[in-house]
Amino acid sequence: MKPLVRDFFICFGNIFRKPKAAVYPKEKIIIPDNSRGIPRLKLDLDTLEVICNGCGECEKNCPQQCISIKTIIENKKEFLDEFYIDLSKCIFCGNCVEHCPINAIEMTYRYQLADSNKQAFKFEKLDLIKQADYSIRDFWSR
Numbered sequence: 386m387k388p389l390v391r392d393f394f395i396c397f398g399n400i401f402r403k404p405k406a407a408v409y410p411k412e413k414i415i416i417p418d419n420s421r422g423i424p425r426l427k428l429d430l431d432t433l434e435v436i437c438n439g440c441g442e443c444e445k446n447c448p449q450q451c452i453s454i455k456t457i458i459e460n461k462k463e464f465l466d467e468f469y470i471d472l473s474k475c476i477f478c479g480n481c482v483e484h485c486p487i488n489a490i491e492m493t494y495r496y497q498l499a500d501s502n503k504q505a506f507k508f509e510k511l512d513l514i515k516q517a518d519y520s521i522r523d524f525w526s527r
């Protein structure tokens with residue numbers, strides 16, 4: 386009987402307490418500095434072309450093998466054709482960024498990825514470029 390009475394008073398008391406959980410996603414969440422979200426491919430601001438040259442270092446060093454790169458050869462020179470990341474496997478470790486020799490990829494602050502469609506996690510080159518909007522910590526205010 387005692388625990389029942391105790392539980393009753395706990396429940397009764399909770400009616401008058403303020404909720405502790407955030408009303409996500411309606412409530413803005415402060416994302417800590419240096420958080421690692423979806424990687425993005427950076428653009429050269431002069432040419433508006435991707436900086437990535439398809440060297441494959443990030444692909445080799447990704448512990449999840451979720452990066453896949455295709456290159457093309459033009460005039461005996463190799464260029465990046467496609468760049469895929471399967472974000473359903475990505476663990477946001479940042480290894481791809483650490484190993485890029487020309488600083489062509491960076492982590493953004495975007496962390497919301499829930500989707501029932503597995504295909505939605507397969508990001509190609511254009512999707513990865515578009516993540517530029519999430520490069521700032523306070524992207525919610527945009």
Ligand code: SF4
Pocket residue numbers: 424446447448449450451452470474475476477478479480481482
């Ligand atoms: S963050 Fe880590 S797991 Fe994700 S693509 Fe880069 S290296 Fe791979």
Ligand code: SF4
Pocket residue numbers: 436437438439440441442443444454484485486487488489490
């Ligand atoms: S390591 Fe950098 S330059 Fe090389 S393929 Fe990856 S993102 Fe592109």
